[in-house]
Amino acid sequence: MRIATWNVNSIRVRIQQVLNFLKNYDVDILMMQEIKCTNKMFPSNIFENNGFNCAVYGQKTYNGVAIVSKYIIEDVNTGNSIFEKDQSARYIDAFINGFRIVCVYVPNGQEVNTQYYFYKLEFLNKLIKHLSNVANVEDAIIGGDFNIARSDLDVWNVKLWRGRNCCSNAEREKFQRLLDIGFKDVLRENSDDRELFTWWDYRHDGFKSNHGLRLDYLLTSKNINVLSRQRCIKMRSLPQPSDHAPILIEI
DNA sequence: ATGGCCAATTTTATTGGA
Numbered sequence: 654m655r656i657a658t659w660n661v662n663s664i665r666v667r668i669q670q671v672l673n674f675l676k677n678y679d680v681d682i683l684m685m686q687e688i689k690c691t692n693k694m695f696p697s698n699i700f701e702n703n704g705f706n707c708a709v710y711g712q713k714t715y716n717g718v719a720i721v722s723k724y725i726i727e728d729v730n731t732g733n734s735i736f737e738k739d740q741s742a743r744y745i746d747a748f749i750n751g752f753r754i755v756c757v758y759v760p761n762g763q764e765v766n767t768q769y770y771f772y773k774l775e776f777l778n779k780l781i782k783h784l785s786n787v788a789n790v791e792d793a794i795i796g797g798d799f800n801i802a803r804s805d806l807d808v809w810n811v812k813l814w815r816g817r818n819c820c821s822n823a824e825r826e827k828f829q830r831l832l833d834i835g836f837k838d839v840l841r842e843n844s845d846d847r848e849l850f851t852w853w854d855y856r857h858d859g860f861k862s863n864h865g866l867r868l869d870y871l872l873t874s875k876n877i878n879v880l881s882r883q884r885c886i887k888m889r890s891l892p893q894p895s896d897h898a899p900i901l902i903e904i
Numbered sequence: 905a906t907g908g909c910c911a912a913t914t915t916t917a918t919t920g921g922a
Contacts, residue, residue, distance in 0.1 A: 662910075662911070662921085663910090663911055663912080665911095665912095666910090666911070687911095687921085689911070689912070690912095713912090713913090714911090714912050714913065714919090714920090715912085715919090715920070715921090761920075761921055761922055762922085763920085763921085763922080769920095800921095800922070810905080813905065817922095818922070819922060852922075854905090854906090854909075854922070855909035855910055855921095856905090856906075856907090856908075856909045856910090857905070857906085857908085857909085858909090859909095864905085866922075868922080893910095896909085896910075896921085896922085
């Protein structure tokens, strides 16, 4: 089974690229973040015509997450019960082909010690608590844009980014707590490769000069046997790309 | 190297992204 995660930065702009990606990489399940549209505006019929079922938690203008799957999608949950008062659409999970598939879009945080940053840390606290419960009962696969560069290996210019939003110690500690629940960071496992970036700034043509960060992750329960793993950076090099590249694993 | 990019919005500037 081939599973991917991708921050598409607007599904309406990226629909053709997403369809090409699903086909060319033979993807069975795709988790998407920043679909930037309501459930009603989400192109479910296009996915269905291409053999995919959809679970969507949309929002006007900002955020929004979705899962599309060749397999039947069961027991869908959105973040409402987990994140309480939070009105932003950042979490959806479902039971698919024996696994709990979790799709998450962690808040950006803007700058360290702003209200947005503290909201991000609080969101992560709730996510950690929730996924601790999930891990006790099901094999889980978590895909998402965490907006955290896990270590200095995941930053193109350590000196420039040290301590800044996405790279602060508090954020990295939260990410480690998430792993400590019992998940593995599939792309990083047994690798000290610096070239695992998943995001490059549109500004200054950051992709061309590989000025990137690793902000997107596929995590799995430790007992899941991973057959292959890759970043699909080709999707970042095409015309009118998302600023994020997809990650694809086979289990 | 953070103003110069991109997407959405009853747009013609503003917000958010990271």
